[in-house]
Amino acid sequence: MxxxxxxxxxxxxxxxxxxxxxxxxxxxDELPRREFGFDHYGRGPNDRYKVFKNPDFLRRFLKSKSPxxxxxxxxxxxxxxxxxxxxxxxxVFDVDAKDLPxxxxxxxxxxxxxxxxxxxxxxxxxxxxxxxxxxxxxxxxLIYSGRGYHIRILDEDMMLADSDLRGxxxxxxxxxxxxxxxxxxxxxxxxxxxxxxxxxxxxxxxHKIFTDRVKYNIQHLKGNEKxxxxxxxxxxxxxxxxxxxxxxxxxxxxxxIGPRRYNNIVNAMANVNLATIDAKVSIDIKxxxxxxxxxxxxxxxxxxxxxxxxxxxxxxxxVPKFVHERKDEExxxxx
Amino acid sequence: MVESSFLNPFCDEALNIVRNxxxxxxxxDVDSRLVDIxxxxxxxxxxxxxxxxxNIINLALKRIKWYIERKNNKEYNSHDYAYLFVEDIxxxxxxxxxxxxxxxxxxxxxxxxxxxxxxxxQGQIIEDRLGSLMLSEKRELTEDILGExxxxxxxxxxxxxxxxxxxxxxxxDLLIDNGEVILDRDEFIYRFEDKxxxxxxxxxxxxxxxxNVKEEVLKNLIMQKTEEYIQNIQExxxxxxxxxxxxxxxxxxxxxIDEEMTxxxxxxxxxxxxGGYMEIGKLVKEAFPPCIKNTIEGVSSGGRNDAIVLFxxxxxxxxxxYPGIFANEGANIKVxxxxxxxDITEREILPLIFEAADNCTPPLFEDQPQExxxxxxxxxxxxxxxxxxxxxxxxKWYTPMSCExxxxxxxxxxxxxxxxxxxxxxLSYYTRAKWNLKKxxxxxxxxxxxxxxxxxxxx
Ligand code: SF4
Ligand SMILES: [Zn+2]
Numbered sequence: 001m002x003x004x005x006x007x008x009x010x011x012x013x014x015x016x017x018x019x020x021x022x023x024x025x026x027x028x029d030e031l032p033r034r035e036f037g038f039d040h041y042g043r044g045p046n047d048r049y050k051v052f053k054n055p056d057f058l059r060r061f062l063k064s065k066s067p068x069x070x071x072x073x074x075x076x077x078x079x080x081x082x083x084x085x086x087x088x089x090x091x092v093f094d095v096d097a098k099d100l101p102x103x104x105x106x107x108x109x110x111x112x113x114x115x116x117x118x119x120x121x122x123x124x125x126x127x128x129x130x131x132x133x134x135x136x137x138x139x140x141x142l143i144y145s146g147r148g149y150h151i152r153i154l155d156e157d158m159m160l161a162d163s164d165l166r167g168x169x170x171x172x173x174x175x176x177x178x179x180x181x182x183x184x185x186x187x188x189x190x191x192x193x194x195x196x197x198x199x200x201x202x203x204x205x206x207h208k209i210f211t212d213r214v215k216y217n218i219q220h221l222k223g224n225e226k227x228x229x230x231x232x233x234x235x236x237x238x239x240x241x242x243x244x245x246x247x248x249x250x251x252x253x254x255x256x257i258g259p260r261r262y263n264n265i266v267n268a269m270a271n272v273n274l275a276t277i278d279a280k281v282s283i284d285i286k287x288x289x290x291x292x293x294x295x296x297x298x299x300x301x302x303x304x305x306x307x308x309x310x311x312x313x314x315x316x317x318x319v320p321k322f323v324h325e326r327k328d329e330e331x332x333x334x335x
Numbered sequence: 336m337v338e339s340s341f342l343n344p345f346c347d348e349a350l351n352i353v354r355n356x357x358x359x360x361x362x363x364d365v366d367s368r369l370v371d372i373x374x375x376x377x378x379x380x381x382x383x384x385x386x387x388x389x390n391i392i393n394l395a396l397k398r399i400k401w402y403i404e405r406k407n408n409k410e411y412n413s414h415d416y417a418y419l420f421v422e423d424i425x426x427x428x429x430x431x432x433x434x435x436x437x438x439x440x441x442x443x444x445x446x447x448x449x450x451x452x453x454x455x456x457q458g459q460i461i462e463d464r465l466g467s468l469m470l471s472e473k474r475e476l477t478e479d480i481l482g483e484x485x486x487x488x489x490x491x492x493x494x495x496x497x498x499x500x501x502x503x504x505x506x507x508d509l510l511i512d513n514g515e516v517i518l519d520r521d522e523f524i525y526r527f528e529d530k531x532x533x534x535x536x537x538x539x540x541x542x543x544x545x546x547n548v549k550e551e552v553l554k555n556l557i558m559q560k561t562e563e564y565i566q567n568i569q570e571x572x573x574x575x576x577x578x579x580x581x582x583x584x585x586x587x588x589x590x591x592i593d594e595e596m597t598x599x600x601x602x603x604x605x606x607x608x609x610g611g612y613m614e615i616g617k618l619v620k621e622a623f624p625p626c627i628k629n630t631i632e633g634v635s636s637g638g639r640n641d642a643i644v645l646f647x648x649x650x651x652x653x654x655x656x657y658p659g660i661f662a663n664e665g666a667n668i669k670v671x672x673x674x675x676x677x678d679i680t681e682r683e684i685l686p687l688i689f690e691a692a693d694n695c696t697p698p699l700f701e702d703q704p705q706e707x708x709x710x711x712x713x714x715x716x717x718x719x720x721x722x723x724x725x726x727x728x729x730x731k732w733y734t735p736m737s738c739e740x741x742x743x744x745x746x747x748x749x750x751x752x753x754x755x756x757x758x759x760x761x762l763s764y765y766t767r768a769k770w771n772l773k774k775x776x777x778x779x780x781x782x783x784x785x786x787x788x789x790x791x792x793x794x
Contacts, residue, residue: 136491161500
């Protein structure tokens with residue numbers, strides 16, 4: 001995207017552009033209970049265990065140090081300076097455009113572009129719909145991280161959850177488990193004959209979530225992906241018959257693929273769904289995340305809270321001024 | 336109508352029974368009313384006096400024995416315990432439940448094998464009792480008890496979070512809408528009426544939710560309450576002196592569980608029996624799955640803690656001591672059940688783990704010496720720097736991570752090979768690979784025979 005920011009640009013950003021008001025309320029609310037970490041030289045966040053009594057101390061620190069990157073803990077501690085007495089932690093979904101297992105753009109490995117960033121936004125929007133509409137979680141914030149998105153959830157129940165519960169909710173929201181298909185017959189006299197339902201025949205609950213995710217994946221396949229459990233021939237056929245899914249004609253799609261191979265797809269897609277999100281982050285209760293309002297110096301973009309998640313455009317809201325002021329040939333194109 | 340105390344030892348009626356049973360000295364006396372109930376239970380096996388617990392203490396022990404037999408004995412005969420499933424037993428059953436819970440709370444640690452066994456037995460008893468009722472009775476009773484437990488037409492899924500977190504119920508198997516788990520037919524119809532065009536909504540409810548989910552929720556909530564109850568007693572235990580009868584019962588429970596578990600212990604499963612390749616024996620590195628090999632070669636800074644403390648520790652200890660864990664689910668096992676004097680643990684398991692820790696970059700204990708304690712704790716020996724019998728049970732022996740977990744926590748270690756096909760746990764990879772090596776005669780000598788002289792205990 002816009003390449004690395006120079007030291008001068010960083011200084012300019014923090015002195016002239018960065019403003020206390022850019023810090024979201026959910027960050028400033030209980031600021032002193034969080035741990036901060038900084039990366040001053042672009043070699044990883046080595047300067048950790050920092051604590052700020054109030055936002056103004058943070059402001060002074062940022063303005064004087066202009067760090068390469070700034071991070072804040074998702075955890076609240078009674079004693080953040082030593083990361084002791086953990087109290088609670090945000091629940092996070094991290095979707096990184098460069099790590100999407102299925103991308104419809106033609107980015108090289110490790111790169112991102114407008115298209116895969118847009119795809120990331122669609123994905124996080126779907127996740128939020130589930131977190132909110134299905135699971136009823138409250139207090140959900142979306143952050144553009146510079147190369148992807150963080151969903152940061154401050155729902156009280158989830159903030160107290162252990163890693164196991166976070167993992168279970170993750171699997172549900174991501175669609176990482178193949179939905180149950182066999183149900184015992186409720187008629188006791190027919191107990192031997194189970195009912196079988198394909199995921200796409202049940203338009204409610206988790207089955208629907210899973211079906212939606214799989215459809216999304218299939219529609220974004222390019223044909224050169226390497227996916228465990230899907231061989232090149234199957235991949236080709238999926239693309240050949242995926243037009244059936246435009247009308248949700250799953251039965252026809254499955255019929256053309258064949259039941260055994262369809263089963264392979266379903267299993268593989270559960271894995272793809274899991275890999276779409278950085279699961280390690282979601283189950284971690286002590287991680288630090290990029291600080292909203294700070295500069296992502298590697299790509300010269302701002303990490304910002306997303307106000308309108310339906311049509312957020314990072315190129316409109318997350319490009320620091322100095323990028324526009326660079327000499328023309330330096331302003332990398334939106335590739 | 337069936338009283339809810341038949342299934343819910345925490346309902347008002349049950350608590351009343353317990354309150355009125357203040358005199359605990361009588362629990363050793365022959366109780367003729369109890370004997371009557373048992374003798375008149377339909378289908379009860381009365382061929383021998385030993386089938387009839389004649390006092391409350393014996394009933395408590397029978398109840399535990401029942402569970403272990405039910406789980407392990409292939410010739411288990413439900414007629415030996417028919418009285419546990421007649422409603423008339425409720426009164427005694429409630430007393431026995433509370434006495435046992437207290438005995439366990441005083442004598443054993445939280446989450447000890449004894450405690451887990453008791454909690455699971457409560458779940459099983461509920462399941463079997465529900466199964467013994469007529470459909471209409473069952474439905475009515477389930478409704479009533481769910482009501483007592485504050486669950487009716489719907490319940491917020493977060494109310495069930497402990498059950499979900501412990502994976503007793505999977506979130507993906509519940510029908511959740513707007514934060515609420517749908518349990519009730521009317522709720523289901525109201526919310527999803529227009530979703531099923533060519534099928535009857537009501538029928539769909541029966542299949543997707545129906546009695547099953549409700550009963551599962553009920554059972555798990557009571558198991559959870561049982562855990563909380565025990566924890567509560569333990570927290571107050573320094574304030575209240577337990578009645579001597581309870582302490583006696585605790586000793587008897589320990590004896591019963593030990594005897595029964597030895598009877599059904601599968602640590603030394605015969606090589607010829609199915610699953611016999613799960614015998615214990617020296618660790619065979621050649622049979623390790625890729626993820627474990629990668630761990631032993633050393634992990635770099637991201638992920639090295641989990642790789643060593645959680646993943647390798649549980650794998651190595653179970654692979655060495657109890658590879659059959661997944662075939663015997665519910666068998667509650669401590670390291671010392673197999674490794675009686677902890678020799679194997681100290682001489683084989685810990686050295687392997689410590690070596691792998693050393694191979695990490697940077698070496699794990701160099702900057703994080705406290706991880707040694709965490710390793711000890713994952714073996715079930717509390718937060719201490721060495722394994723010792725005295726502290727065993729203070730923490731849980733962490734069960735091996737599944738492949739799914741490895742993929743979430745430590746994706747860099749999972750480098751699948753042929754042997755990974757169709758398995759879902761690195762431990763199963765290991766037992767299978769070991770079996771294959773054995774078939775091909777490639778197993779190192781000490782492992783070639785089924786009865787490894789190095790293994791101690793289990794006798
Ligand atoms: S599939 Fe399982 S056993 Fe195989 S490498 Fe991955 S985690 Fe290990
Ligand atoms: Zn791209």
